[in-house]
Amino acid sequence: MLILQTLQWGPQHGYAISQTIRAQSSEALKVETGSLYPALHRLERQRWVKADWRISETNQRAKYYRLTPTGKKQLLKERDRWDQLVAAIAGVLNPNPLKG
């Protein structure tokens, strides 16, 4: 889901994805390359992302991953589920003070 989220704003290559996740989570989350690439390839197999080779801003050939329409749908669905989960956990951790 995190990968799909980072791709929401446009095509990215693997290195950029890992850097973005790291930066946006304020270094709290570090995606291991050992899981990043398998994950990317899995997403590609499920046709949620599409990959092609492009020249990067630093003038290097790199594989760019782009969100597909189904991928976008999947992202929304997972976000929904995540929000519900967060809300539920938050509910358990902070019981409504009004009731307490």
Add this chain to the structure above:
Amino acid sequence: MKLWDWFLRRRREDDLQDEIRAHLSMAVQDRIASGEDPAHAHRASLKEFGNVTLTREAAKRSWGGAWRDRVAEFAQDVRFSVRVLLRSPGYALVVIAVLALGIGANVSVFSLFNALALKPIPGVERSASLGVLVSRTGAGRILPLSHPDFRDMQRELRSFEQIAGTSMEALTIGYGLRAERQFVEIVTGNYFQVLGVRASLGRTLGPSDDVAPGKHPVVVISDDLWRREFGSNPGAIGQAIKVNGFPLTIVGVSEPGFRGTIPGLALDVFVPVMMAPQIRGVDLLAVRKAPMLWGIGHLRSGIAAADGEAGALWTRLATLHDMREVDQRAAVIPMWSSPFGAQTYMLPALALMGLMGVLLLLVVCANVSNLVLARGVTRRGEIAARIALGASRGRILRLLVAESLVLALPGAALGVGVARALGVLLRNNNVTIAGGPRPFIDASPDVTVAAFALALSCGAALVFGLVPALRSSRVNLAGIMKDDLSPRGGSRGRLRDALVVAQVAVSLLLLVGTALVVRSLRAAETSDTGFDSRNVASVSFDVKPDGYDEERGRAFYQRLLDTVRADPDVESAALASQLPLTLVEGASHALDIDGVPARRGEDRRAPANAISPDYLRMLRIPVLAGRDFSRADTPDVRQVAIVNETMARRYWTTPAQALGRRIRLDNGQWRFVVGVVRDIKYARVTEDPHPYVYLPLDQAYRSDLTLHVRGRRAAGLLVRAQNLVHAVDADLPILTAQMLSDQMAVALSIFTMVASILMAFGVIAIILTALGTYGLVSYAVSHSTHEIGIRLAIGAGRGEVLRRFLTRGLRLGVVGTIVGVVAAGAAARALSSLLYGVSATDAVSFSSAVAVVIAVVLGASLVPAWRASRTDPIAALRHR
């Protein structure tokens, strides 16, 4: 496709490589940009990236195609197994050889079964599913249908796609001056269409050959006969051959490979049924009482439905034509149980051999299992290392099973070779029957047989590989890492013990079976056939095709007998229409007995033999009451007959009571019984006693006869007898010539065949058992070296050690023997149909089998036990 897959995968791998490289170089650039020095930046990025190879592997796994990995993994296992096995070729060779024996024995039995039951008629598609239309009497006897009945059924029966009629008869075939006795198929016009057999030359018979009696003097011959007799000359079409002296024009040659519809026999001549009156000399085509044709054809429905329809149709037709004397009805039976052909007498024997084959395979599996187990112990280190490195139990199992398969497949290939060798053994026992058809069983391995061998070996591999593999994969890591090689826990030992017990039991079973059949063979060989076959030559001929009419024939017979009897080497001579012990029952005749009416549904029939006066005396068949035939029994005086003891006792209670009574054959003239003689074995050694009638040759003229000559010695008698026949008529073709004692050997050929196969199975089984016991005891010895050393060191005698290991082997042997005797006792009852002269619980067979097994077990344990007792205690103790 495969290449494309491989190419695609290769490209993706390159892709991944590039991707990772790009990732790294960007990371390095980032770090340099933020001010790190290049070398440090490179190292740091690599460190941050982690294990490149692991990432690649993980990414690859995400590509899916798990089955492809499995295949690759399996291929890898196979390669590894081959390498490992090449390193211990002794072990591999022993396992492959043992497997080849077991598989070969089974394949050879199966290829016979395949030939007889699965494709009984060579050259015909789906021949195993052919249905056979017969008529069954109330007494359960199976007869052909009469020609008019067959036509009625053929017209109305819906459950057959089409139905052809056929019958087999031994006739004299003349090619120019030469003639031979052959079995000929007399068939309806649609015969070839129904079977889907085409002509390779000319045409087959067709419906146009089925129109008017006597108007179709044509014949189709087999490809084999065409090559044999006409040298593959296309000019054979249009030539004539004489069938029982009647010329028929060859119109076609059937496809190669087709040998008629009698399983196990090769037939070469196919005559339209419309010509039967001309060939047989009697017109039975319109007689509803004369059984003539078997129906054969592909079924539309199942056998049971077809049988039901045939029965119902018969009942309806029977009300229209009230002509049948005995209670009978039409029935449809499957090809494999049809009353003609080799399968009738071969299938029971085959079932037995198949059973023995399975047992033998069990011994083989137990043996190989034992070897694999023993090896599993020496490989515990390797397996423990694999498990320690993270291999799952399933993975180890797969590896071990792959290894079994690597052993099983060469075993299967070699097994087919063994089967071929055994096939030669079988064929040698296929002795030709005198005056009978050529045996023809195409038991050469085909695709079905190869598939069977493959399935068998894979199954065997799973059985012998999986059990030990399950055991090997459940290893105690800590124990092995501590280099503890002593067999831990009793369970492993118990499994091996059980395997040896099973082997002993199964070999005992096989040996008991072998002993029973061999003793049956001996009993049959020495059995009282009721006549004396020593020094008797038989020469068969047929004078009718040679131009003799009845009057000249009688004169010829008299001249022949006079000439032969005048020879100084000849003791006595006689003529008879039937030869004893031909395996094929002669034609039987409807029998009427004056004053003893047939019970309702009783099918009263008896075979008959037309004999010259000296016949009974010459074969030394004793006359129990009344007299032998004499020269006075001429056509003009009272018609007489001699019956056998069984017939006399069945209808008139005693031989003496039978004298003077009247009997009639095939609604012919009434004949007075003038003599009663002792029973002999007429067609088969193992047949049950049945009524039999002798007619005086002078009162029952036949053109086809066999001259029996008893000489003072056997040497040269056969040639002498033939020369004597030719001395009287130099042009008379001799159909067969054989010593009667050789005929006996043929009559015993089935016993001989079963006995020799069982003997081979039994020998293989006992060798394997010896190997298994030897292996077990020597294994136990080698793993107790330490213990033996201690025992010897503290004062145990060598004899004590010897006894200890000997008892171990013997205990298993005794347990196996007890199990085996119990199993054999149960199994032998199933054998009883194949036994002759011995009971299924024959003490001699059982005790000799037990003795052999115990002796072998004892011998096999003695060698390693003796070696154990020779252990040097100092060396044994220093070993650890």
